[in-house]
Amino acid sequence: MKIGELARATDTKVETIRYYEGAGLLAPPARTDGNYRSYGTDELLRLSFIRRARDLGFSLDEVRELLALADDRDQPCGAVDAVASSHLATIERKIADLSQMRDELARVIGGCRLGKVGDCKIIQTLEPLRGASRR
């Protein structure tokens, strides 16, 4: 199949597929006489793998690692688990950071009485030495 078909089949943009090839996630495929990339089922499977991993938030480096690990089917899967678990920890850290941001931001916004800018709690919070609330 041509790159456009592969793109439709995997819900990926054509440019992204070419980008993955340049990034070493997909091997350079066979070419037609007209120099078009020509893909088969293997590439479809590999790209599906990549897309699913990306949907789970894995970085391209992690995806590369997972792809390499997936090829050694008889090895123990501890390394796979390690990549996934450390990624999960990263996501949880991000959620924690964002939740703290959300709480603080919501608190600040809650203080706004929709008056003048000079009296706005949001602005005062951002202006440390001129306004009220310090932390």
Add this chain to the structure above:
Amino acid sequence: MKIGELARATDTKVETIRYYEGAGLLAPPARTDGNYRSYGTDELLRLSFIRRARDLGFSLDEVRELLALADDRDQPCGAVDAVASSHLATIERKIADLSQMRDELARVIGGCRLGKVGDCKIIQTLEPLRGASRR
């Protein structure tokens, strides 16, 4: 004060301060005879504002907007509230997305029995079609 002092006072890297200047968040400051940037209290306050806004996750575009709004102290603060509220909504969307990722990833990892890669639930989840019909 020189840029290094300002950097220490605001917990910002020197390069970041210069970057903010190039990005139009800080005006080009006065220079010494030796062509060193020379900052005063105004710049310290402005950079503190920027850092606090960044800590709350505002984009540089949003910070620019907030800085502009903060200057018109007699205007109503509705626009400030709008920027902050829409940013809060963005953060909440991010948290929701990441939480879904976390749940799915945790579920997948929970299925791993630490056997061989070929039997690993993590790998199988990423390889949608291979579980049934391989090659």
Add this chain to the structure above:
DNA sequence: GCTTGACCCTATAGTTGCTAGAGGGTGCAT
């Protein structure tokens, strides 16, 4: 008065993961 070292300067490229464009070639139908 000369060197050392901490600090400063500009300009440019790298990071992540794509996305968009320019400027062209291919393949098929009308």
Add this chain to the structure above:
DNA sequence: ATGCACCCTCTAGCAACTATAGGGTCAAGC
């Protein structure tokens, strides 16, 4: 032969920095 959808390579752009390279400045110590 002409239009059109699709493909090609190469380059630049996005956010928000960060990190070099290759210099200049300034005060202290010998």
